[in-house]
Amino acid sequence: MNKYDIVIIGSGLGGLKTAYILAKEGLSVCVLEQGDQFGGAIQNFKREGVVFDTGAHYVGALDQGQLLHRFFNYFDLNSRVNVKRLDQDCFDKISFGDDDKQYAHAMGFDNFTEKISLAFPKEREIVSRYAKDVKKMGDAFPLFNMSATSAVEEVGKYTKTSLSDYISSLTPNKRLQNVFLGSNLLYTGEENKTPLYVHGLITNSYIQSSYRFVGGSGQLAEFLIDSIRSFGGIVLKKKKVVKLNMKGSRISHAETDEGEVFFADHFISNVHPKPTFEMLPADITKKVYFRRVSSIENTVSVFSLYIVFKKNKFKYLNYNVYHHRNNDVWTSKKYNLSDWPKSLLFLTQPPENGGEFADGATVMSLMNYSEFEKWEGTEIEKRPDDYNELKRIREERLLDFVEERFPGIRESIQSVYSSTPLTYKDYTATAEGAIYGVTRDFNAQSRNAIMTNTKVPNLYLTGQNVNLHGVLGVGVGALMTASKFLGMDYLLKKMSDGE
Ligand SMILES: Cc1cc2nc3c(=O)[nH]c(=O)nc-3n(C[C@H](O)[C@H](O)[C@H](O)COP(=O)(O)OP(=O)(O)OC[C@H]3O[C@@H](n4cnc5c(N)ncnc54)[C@H](O)[C@@H]3O)c2cc1C
Structure with a gap:
């Protein structure tokens, strides 16, 4: 037995x-x-010899x-x-479709303040306050500082405050708010819902240090x-x-x-x-x-592209790119289909030979499970034609958006593969293909615990x-x-x- x-x-x-x-x-x-x-x-x-990650593309706090x-x-x-350490002065590069500037999230809390302040010199004090707050959040949480006891009041402040209230209390400057929140896809932050601690603990770890898996x-x-x-x-x-x-x-x-x-x-x-x-x-x-x-409630799901590049065509980028169509980075499950994709995360796979060109890249954009739900129960790789057709349409849309950020990139691409919310659900049995499992909601702390x-x-x-x-x-x-x-x-x- x-x-x-x-x-x-x-x-x-x-x-x-x-x-x-x-x-x-x-x-x-x-x-x-x-x-x-x-x-x-x-x-x-692996596709055409290139290794792709499905989840966990980069990690923080590994120094x-x-x-x-x-x-x-x-x-x-x-x-x-x-592992490969990302660029000290820019591990995440944030950009917006309506803005030629690109904004760097840098490692180290002082360095983070310096680099963002270069773009927002008048708001240096605000940037510094934000960086200090994020550092404090990591220090306050039990287990995130390897201790069993917590600063109860401090922790309560971060779990009971909404991320959106905190960010808007810092500054009325929407662009700066959205630069702080630029890597939103890492935690699917929803306006008036996501608690401050979710953003705080996650960004805290990446500002400490950021690494990719080779x-x-x-x-x-x-x-x-x-x-x-x-x-x-x-x-x-x-x-x-x-x-x-x-x-x-x-x-x-x-x-x-x-x-x-x-x-x-x-x-x-x-x-x-x-x-x-x-x-x-x-x-x-x-x-x-x-x-x-x-x-x-579950978090939203994800649609991913896996790009295989032609040899020696697209340079490896030692940072992640978060690109947003406009000045709104919040995750929303109520998106208009014609506006999709609103944001993307683009990252090149680190070349295993350490060379300067990337063999492949992964692109992710959040998507509701309902878009592919009707094919639930069909078998992976044996899905019907209408499923494959919708998948192809979404691939093209996302690629068009990638091209807005990297003009001409299609010329470097050899092939593209993709996965839908249904793919993710079928591989992990996560309800509704929820990218990060259940939603955290500051309005329902005890109900959702x-x-x-x-x-x-x-x-x-x-x-x-x-x-x-x-x-x-x-x-x-x-x-x-x-x-x-x-x-x-x-x-x-x-x-x-x-x-
Ligand atoms: C697209 C994407 C990108 C991500 N990027 C990052 C990142 O850059 N950095 C980061 O730190 N995290 C990232 N994450 C999050 C991270 O990958 C997950 O939080 C973590 O891996 C989840 O682990 P888990 O053990 O909770 O669940 P899962 O990985 O979902 O594991 C559940 C397991 O249970 C198995 N299972 C289900 N039902 C049964 C059953 N009936 N019997 C037996 N087995 C069963 C499943 O097959 C699966 O293996 C990402 C996630 C996704 C989806």
């Missing part, structure tokens, strides 16, 4: 990091992944002593992953799995969990679509909460808690829906979930000892 201390459903970054912590501490762990590739949103794929570096030490990743972020999954197995853990693919069977009030075993069963004392789901709860018996999930969590424990005593959650999305956010979430078994003070000490 397959019997473990802990079964983890899903091998996304959240599932693997949680499994690593628990297996390293001697618990018997089994990770079950539905797909035929591990990693969830951090899977890589020695910074938070992700400390995590990566604990996860034995620093010496193994191949050869794709899938390396993270590969190395974590090697380690989990070396600790005696089991990691299996093509095991789609469809049922969590109960004995009394507790789950006794997980059952796959092929009828295989896995018994454990505890179960941790790395899957979005809605499909997780659908695995439980229906009489349990009628309760208010399950209905509340399942109905939390997802804890690591659930109302089933031996079912826990991990991944981007608890805590925060992203390589860093999911790491903090894994720590929170694993602490239920091992204690937070103990784990924090272990992590600090590694640095």
